[in-house]
Amino acid sequence: MENSLNTYSTASLAYLGDCVIELCVRERLVKKGLSSSARLNKAALEYVRASRQAEAMKNIIPLLSDEETAVFHRGRNMGHSSTPKSATVAEYRAATGMEALFGYLHLAARKERIDELFDAAYGQIQ
Numbered sequence: 001m002e003n004s005l006n007t008y009s010t011a012s013l014a015y016l017g018d019c020v021i022e023l024c025v026r027e028r029l030v031k032k033g034l035s036s037s038a039r040l041n042k043a044a045l046e047y048v049r050a051s052r053q054a055e056a057m058k059n060i061i062p063l064l065s066d067e068e069t070a071v072f073h074r075g076r077n078m079g080h081s082s083t084p085k086s087a088t089v090a091e092y093r094a095a096t097g098m099e100a101l102f103g104y105l106h107l108a109a110r111k112e113r114i115d116e117l118f119d120a121a122y123g124q125i126q
Helices: 010-032 037-048 050-063 066-076 089-107 111-122
Strands: none
Touching: 010 037, 010 066, 010 089, 010 111, 037 050, 050 066, 050 089, 050 111, 066 089, 089 111
16 A cells, blocks of 8 residues: 555645645544634634644654655645745645645554644644
């Protein structure tokens, strides 16, 4: 399975990883007891912005294996045609790397590792 994971495009890993991170955030917010969709959406936005993902990535880089670091670098170094107004190019690239990493881990069925890295990245969700 390892070799087949490397055949996915970086863009597809980041696309999937965006969803994985969003699901992690939503799950934790619901478990915290937030119940209105307006409050949930507002709180979730604090965690899924590129600038926040880039900051979170700094917390987990030292924890990554060589394989995970390679996937992160693949995502970070992927060519981007545009960046959001709310993030710098460096932040957007780091966020894409994080998304690629989480997409990769999801395809590898490494839920425990996703949870471990997510918790290290963000700490306690408020």
